[in-house]
Amino acid sequence: LAKTTQPISMDSYEGQEVNITCSHNNIATNDYITWYQQFPSQGPRFIIQGYKTKVTNEVASLFIPADRKSSTLSLPRVSLSDTAVYYCLSGPGGGNKLTFGTGTQLKVEL
Amino acid sequence: EAGVAQSPRYKIIEKRQSVAFWCNPISGHATLYWYQQILGQGPKLLIQFQNNGVVDDSQLPKDRFSAERLKGVDSTLKIQPAKLEDSAVYLCASSLYPEASGTYEQYFGPGTRLTVT
Numbered sequence: 721l722a723k724t725t726q727p728i729s730m731d732s733y734e735g736q737e738v739n740i741t742c743s744h745n746n747i748a749t750n751d752y753i754t755w756y757q758q759f760p761s762q763g764p765r766f767i768i769q770g771y772k773t774k775v776t777n778e779v780a781s782l783f784i785p786a787d788r789k790s791s792t793l794s795l796p797r798v799s800l801s802d803t804a805v806y807y808c809l810s811g812p813g814g815g816n817k818l819t820f821g822t823g824t825q826l827k828v829e830l
Numbered sequence: 831e832a833g834v835a836q837s838p839r840y841k842i843i844e845k846r847q848s849v850a851f852w853c854n855p856i857s858g859h860a861t862l863y864w865y866q867q868i869l870g871q872g873p874k875l876l877i878q879f880q881n882n883g884v885v886d887d888s889q890l891p892k893d894r895f896s897a898e899r900l901k902g903v904d905s906t907l908k909i910q911p912a913k914l915e916d917s918a919v920y921l922c923a924s925s926l927y928p929e930a931s932g933t934y935e936q937y938f939g940p941g942t943r944l945t946v947t
Contacts, residue, residue, distance in 0.1 A: 752934055763834075763921050763938025764873065807872055811934055818936065820865075820872030 724808045729825040738795045740824050742808030745789050751810040753784060753791045754818065758805045764820075767806075768793070795826075803828045832856065834939035836922050842945045848910035851942045855903070855924030861885075862899055863936065864907050865921040873921055879905065909944075917946045 726742040744753065752771055756764035768775055768782045770791070775782045781794040795802060805823040835854040843849050855862050860881050865873035876895065878886040881902035890897070894913070899905040909916055923936040 754934060761940070761943075763923065763941055764936075765938065766935040769934060818875070818934070820874070822870070823872050 723819070724810060724821050726806075726808050726821060726824045728822065729827070731827050731829065732798055733829055734799055735797050738798050738802070738826060738828075740793045740795075740806055740808070740826070741790060742793070743790045744808070744810040747788050747810045753782065753788070754809045754811060755780070755782065755791075755793045756807045756809065756820075758807065758823070764807060798826075798828045800828050800830070802826060834922055834924055834937055836920075836939035836942055838942055839940065840943050840945075842947065843912055845914055845946050846911040848908065849912055849944060850906050850908045851920050851922075851944075853905045853907070853922030853939060855905070855922070856937055859924035859926055859937070860902070861925045862905050863923040863925075864897055864905070865923065865938075867919045867921055867941070869918070876907070912944075912946045914946050917944060919943050 724742050724744045732738045752769055754769040755767045757767050758764040768777055768780050770782045770784050772784050772788060783792040803826060805825050807820050807823040809818045809820060811818040834856055837852050841849055862879045864876045866876050867873040874889060876890045877897045879899040882899045894911060895909055897905060897907045907920060919941040921938050921941045923938045925936045
């Protein structure tokens with residue numbers, strides 16, 4: 721199973737850009753990189769997914785270097801409501817099996 | 831569209847009792863997953879169904895856990911007998927075939943919080 725490593729926690733202030741970096745040293749050729757967000761008492765929610773280079777959607781950007789051994793989730797101008805746990809995952813391209821790590825607890829303050 | 835539904839939301843049982851959880855995935859989603867999330871940890875996949883067939887149950891404690899997905903739609907997860915270490919949130923998720931959707935996005939339900947005393 722692919723394994724990822726990410727910081728346990730991060731603190732930020734409203735309006736700042738937050739970058740959470742994840743390492744996935746044993747990522748396989750057909751693995752995708754996916755980020756999920758989880759609020760207390762809720763199931764995880766998909767944020768963004770990519771294979772290489774840069775992907776952007778309405779809530780975040782995902783940067784993946786050429787060697788794909790790391791990825792960075794970028795959250796522009798965070799607000800208090802972005803306080804949550806963020807999970808980085810790499811999963812096989814041949815199926816949907818995802819392995820969650822312990823995630824990064826992001827705390828946004830005023 | 832309606833999300834993944836789970837019931838009950840909370841359950842308290844004594845050890846050695848049995849319990850069952852129910853999940854109704856998003857309509858049209860062929861793949862269904864059950865995860866166990868212990869407090870402070872990420873979700874751990876217990877079992878994955880593709881339609882009504884099991885794709886992966888390598889992390890399911892089969893001596894006490896069982897799951898089924900009748901007619902490729904709803905699913906139930908059962909624990910019998912329960913142990914103290916089974917206290918966790920049980921999450922159900924569903925997804926489309928990645929080949930059809932181009933994504934591996936999973937949609938999670940709210941979970942069932944199980945407390946074993």
